[in-house]
Amino acid sequence: MACRVEEVGYITPTEIQRQALPVLFSGRDCILHAQTGSGKTLAYLLLIYSVINTQRSTVQALIVVPTRELGMQVAKVARMLAAKSDEAVPEDKSCTIMALLDGGTLRRQKSWLKAEPPTIIVATLGSLCQMLEKHMIKLDSLRVLVIDEVDFMFNSSDQVSLLRKLLISYTSINKRQTVFASASIPQHRRFLYDCIQQKWTKGDVVHIHANPVQPMPLRVNHRFLVCSRSDRRSALLSLLQSDKPQSAIIFVNEQSEKSKKAGNAPATDVVIDALKSSHIGSHEILLLEEKINFNSRAASFAELRQGGAYLLVATDIAGRGVDLPDTTHIYNFDLPKDAVHYLHRAGRTGRKPFSEAICVVTTLITSEERFVLQRYENELMFHCDELFL
Numbered sequence: 067m068a069c070r071v072e073e074v075g076y077i078t079p080t081e082i083q084r085q086a087l088p089v090l091f092s093g094r095d096c097i098l099h100a101q102t103g104s105g106k107t108l109a110y111l112l113l114i115y116s117v118i119n120t121q122r123s124t125v126q127a128l129i130v131v132p133t134r135e136l137g138m139q140v141a142k143v144a145r146m147l148a149a150k151s152d153e154a155v156p157e158d159k160s161c162t163i164m165a166l167l168d169g170g171t172l173r174r175q176k177s178w179l180k181a182e183p184p185t186i187i188v189a190t191l192g193s194l195c196q197m198l199e200k201h202m203i204k205l206d207s208l209r210v211l212v213i214d215e216v217d218f219m220f221n222s223s224d225q226v227s228l229l230r231k232l233l234i235s236y237t238s239i240n241k242r243q244t245v246f247a248s249a250s251i252p253q254h255r256r257f258l259y260d261c262i263q264q265k266w267t268k269g270d271v272v273h274i275h276a277n278p279v280q281p282m283p284l285r286v287n288h289r290f291l292v293c294s295r296s297d298r299r300s301a302l303l304s305l306l307q308s309d310k311p312q313s314a315i316i317f318v319n320e321q322s323e324k325s326k327k328a329g330n331a332p333a334t335d336v337v338i339d340a341l342k343s344s345h346i347g348s349h350e351i352l353l354l355e356e357k358i359n360f361n362s363r364a365a366s367f368a369e370l371r372q373g374g375a376y377l378l379v380a381t382d383i384a385g386r387g388v389d390l391p392d393t394t395h396i397y398n399f400d401l402p403k404d405a406v407h408y409l410h411r412a413g414r415t416g417r418k419p420f421s422e423a424i425c426v427v428t429t430l431i432t433s434e435e436r437f438v439l440q441r442y443e444n445e446l447m448f449h450c451d452e453l454f455l
């Protein structure tokens with residue numbers, strides 16, 4: 067099926083698309099390993115549109131994602147590419163795309179599945195497995211299986227067994243093309259070996275690694291500011307005043323059990339209160355974290371996509387895959403827990419592939435945390451400049 071790649075503005079392929087598309091179109095399984103914001107989504111969607119046949123009423127492509135937010139975003143891009151152009155042949159059946167995501171009631175999807183299977187499903191593992199167990203979905207005609215943010219899925223204790231089952235049951239590796247994508251695949255040689263040994267992919271799977279010596283986008287500058295925990299709030303406000311970000315994401319860590327027991331307020335509340343009482347700029351102030359209900363999460367995310375200026379306070383739930391290209395600044399109110407989390411948080415900025423605009427990531431640390439950040443710099447091969455207020 068043809069899709070509207072140029073009509074929607076994708077004219078020149080990015081590096082990962084240039085390297086991956088010939089391999090994907092040749093029918094081989096692939097591990098797409100490339101910087102955040104480098105266009106991996108479009109690479110696998112183009113493969114899907116090249117193989118699906120909308121005359122057949124079967125599920126032909128399945129994209130598995132770790133969060134509801136990423137699922138909403140991928141489904142949106144897929145629908146945008148599929149929308150019929152003026153030149154479409156009238157008898158062409160349109161491609162149907164179902165989002166099967168945690169937090170939905172799944173009632174509407176059940177009736178839809180009973181009536182006619184969609185061509186493409188974008189799903190989180192929990193909701194997908196519920197439907198598979200109830201035999202609401204058949205995957206025997208699946209042509210493409212994509213696991214996005216694959217390292218995250220394999221690292222998540224509540225997802226890994228479902229993921230393993232999905233990879234070896236329901237469909238055969240010989241009938242489908244399997245694609246894994248992420249900006250971070252730690253120990254990728256070991257992962258490649260496991261893919262073949264465990265029969266998650268065919269034996270000739272290709273690992274496509276764009277920019278291996280530059281895991282982070284070049285047009286992102288990194289800075290750090292040393293301050294005590296008690297000064298962090300005022301330091302953040304001073305930074306926002308001097309940086310004047312167009313739009314920014316402020317990342318905080320999940321509150322620890324120890325901090326909860328000590329009766330401390332969660333960092334999300336501390337930051338939101340500070341922003342609301344400071345009257346900085348005319349940004350919309352929004353919150354995205356696991357524990358708020360799915361409706362509020364969806365509302366926050368939808369609002370972000372309306373195009374106004376925002377300051378989004380988020381936990382790492384917004385760290386994976388979320389594409390908000392107007393984000394010019396990232397603030398790590400808390401030091402990310404490891405280098406991979408740093409990479410994905412930082413990668414929520416610098417997401418316009420052919421733009422020269424410089425984006426900035428600023429991490430607030432105590433003096434004791436300096437060596438940890440230094441370790442991330444070594445691991446991810448980037449340099450962080452010290453900032454003084």
Ligand SMILES: Nc1ncnc2c1ncn2[C@@H]1O[C@H](COP(=O)(O)OP(=O)(O)OP(=O)(O)O)[C@@H](O)[C@H]1O
Pocket residue numbers: 075076077078079080083100101102103104105106107108248249386387388389391413417418419420
């Ligand atoms: N060929 C292209 N030309 C212009 N823009 C593109 C092209 N391909 C992708 N983009 C844009 O680049 C941005 C990032 O793409 P995408 O979300 O696929 O990144 P990603 O590689 O999946 O990143 P992450 O690892 O963070 O999930 C999106 O806004 C997308 O619309």
